[in-house]
Amino acid sequence: MSLTRNIKYSLPVAAAFYLSVLTGCTKNFASMNTNPNGLTDSMLQLDHAGLGAFFPVIEKNVIPVAANTGDGSVYQVAVNLNADLFSGYMGTPTAFGGGQNNSTYALNSGWDNAPFNVGYNTVMPNWYQIRLRAAASNPDFYAVANILKVAAMHRITDVYGPLPYTGYGGGGYSVPYNGQDVIYNAFFSELDSAITTLSAYVAANPGATPLANYDLVFGGKYVEWIKFANSLKLRLAMRIVYANPTLAQQEAEAAVNNTYGVMTANTDNAFVGSANGITIYNPVWVIDYNYGDIRAGAVLGSFLNGYGDPRLPAIMTASTTYPGQYIGIRSGISILTSADRTAREGFSSMNLNQNSPIQWMTAAEVDFLRAEGALRGWNMGGTAQSFYEGGIQLSFSYYGVGSAASYITNTTSTAAPYTDPVDATNNEAAGSPDLSTITIAWNSGDTFEHNLERIITQKWLAVFPNGEEAWAEFRRTGYPKVWPVLINYSQGTISTQIQIRRLPFPQVEYQNDNAAVTAAVSLLSGPDNGGTKLWWDKK
Known part of the structure; x- marks a missing residue:
């Protein structure tokens, strides 16, 4: 077992070469914003093979899968040693840091970088390449990519709060952070656009599944993607109910009353599983x-x-x-x-x-x-x-x-x-x-x-065992009753009874993009520590 800040990803064979240029360093904004032609057209115009290969990479990192039966290190530091513990789902028997670690609110800055790294080393760069290549030519592919982006990035904003989001890919060497209210508005807009696009595609091409060879979740079934997008919109609407109850109701009712509606049966469930020659390890x-x-x-x-x-x-x-x-x-x-x-x-x-x-x-x-x-x-x-x-x-x-x-x-x-x-x-x-x-x-x-x-x-x-969702809902509602820690090494920054509310911004952001992350702190309701509540955490 290895806990490392240098997260490594297991890519499908078809995508490994193409994507290796995309996953080098945390929040690779310089290349993403100024060099959109890192992949050539010839790489991607292979009967959708090059384009489709980006999808399983994103799907494998919405919730990071294990690289193999011996390497679950990405998930461990990105999810398990924070949300899985904070939600009450799990406990660790291991004396990380001699007992001073996230479980006792002695937050480990190396671990706490990990959710951000997943988003900006893997999800956003691969979504960006789909946007470049598919927004005009394959709008259905781009619609699914947008749903995937929201599915991944809502987990990450709900860990930290403000993120560099709406300006990603817009040019320049620094991307300003958005407040969570702006990010959530963008989520709803992106989901609405994706639902409209996929609904039109389904109406014009009933039964077509052009993404089937690359989709580890629904096998390319766009109706299921629409139901998932509506369901995700319902989840996000409920998340903001104490921050913006009017918008929450509006988005929730729109999701439920959409033509295709939300998930209603276990056959609609969204899981990433082994498919298309790719083995998923839990x-x-x-x-x-x-x-x-x-x-x-x-x-x-x-x-x-x-x-x-x-x-x-x-x-x-x-x-x-x-x-x-x-x-x-x-x-x-x-x-x-x-x-x-x-x-x-x-x-x-x-x-x-x-x-x-x-x-x-x-x-x-x-x-x-x-x-x-x-x-x-x-x-x-x-x-x-x-x-x-x-x-x-x-x-x-x-x-x-x-x-x-x-x-x-x-x-x-x-x-x-x-x-x-x-x-x-x-x-x-x-x-x-x-x-x-x-x-x-x-x-x-x-x-x-x-x-x-x-x-x-x-x-x-x-x-x-979706710890990030469970932790978010505990923070939003106060339920269920998750027992407080008995040992609190936060030095007063996190209340034992109120419990941890977020993770601090990654230290590497202060090193690499200090102006942007410093400005982001002003978008919080308090200092950049684990005791400060997120925008939607109003109850």
Whole structure:
């Protein structure tokens, strides 16, 4: 296992040579903005082969896949050692930095560069080349590329806040950062344009799939891409509900009421999986089963155990040290030595295999988004209760655990207390204010906040293991109840109770583009540290 700032990417054979010029250094704005002809026409005019080859590279980095069964380092530093921990999904048994690391809010600047690197070393340069070559000649390809860009970059802006976005590719050696309000407006515009373009293409070319040989998500099925774009728009609309409720409702209702609508069945789910001769390796499996650096989180186990949730064994494995028990690791605790790691290596792992597809978005998540919209009085095409219960059933069906009929009528079960068999200091006892008391069954007579907590808690369970989405929704709503760290090395920059809100801008940006990143700090609501809230984080 290697944690490195020099991120390496595994490219498909057809694209490796063409793309090697694109992925050299962080935010390669100089070449991207001033040398648009790095690839020649002859390279790309090969029956779409050169153009199509850019797509799997982007798809493999919306959520970074593992390079092979022994290398999940990109995902580890870009996602696992931040959002997967901060969301409550996972915990680490490894004493990184002698216990002073992201899990205890001693933020590692090398790790914290990684999400930015994924966006600006891989996603944006390859999107830019598609724009250059396809915007006019193959607008359908460009439309899919724009959906991919939004799918990737919304994750990154939700880590840092302001980013260099709307000016990317416009010329010059420095690109100004945009505030998140500007970036989100651009997202909606790009998705709307892509939906319009693909809808027109489908109407004129029913059944055509020109991207099929290059698409690892939907096999080139443009109707599915339209549904995904609408669903993504719904997700982003809900993200800004406390910052711009009028725009949020407008975009959410437009997404749901579009001709093709949103994802409604598990056959619509967006995953990156092995296809077209490309093998996808699951990075969480690598980090869990190969590195041994991650295990299921104590908060995840608390909800699944407490609810008697049939999905429990499908999501977590039983402990090998304590047979028959499902025990997660609490994040933000004292892990100082290799002995601490050894004591917890037998805790519950994630129930994955090395080729498990990478989940971007599911129909279950969409139902929970519609449930929240309906709870707010928006036109979502149904009631909050119907979408809430439908989302649970979609998640149950995805995991193959049968009917949710009895589960959704459970009016008594709540999150279970947590006992750490290694160190009682880490326990969450019954009655703790950090332990959720929300029940499962919908209660139309309950308060808005209690029903919102129900929706987000069940969405959090259904979205697993998408840590970045879960962390964003926890910051947006305060739900589900994710336990605070017990050790906080942030030196007062991050509140233990409010919890971490973002990652600081990469240090390399201060070195390479100081004026732009310094100006970006003024777009934040506070200093450039982990305690400052993002634009949409208004609740």
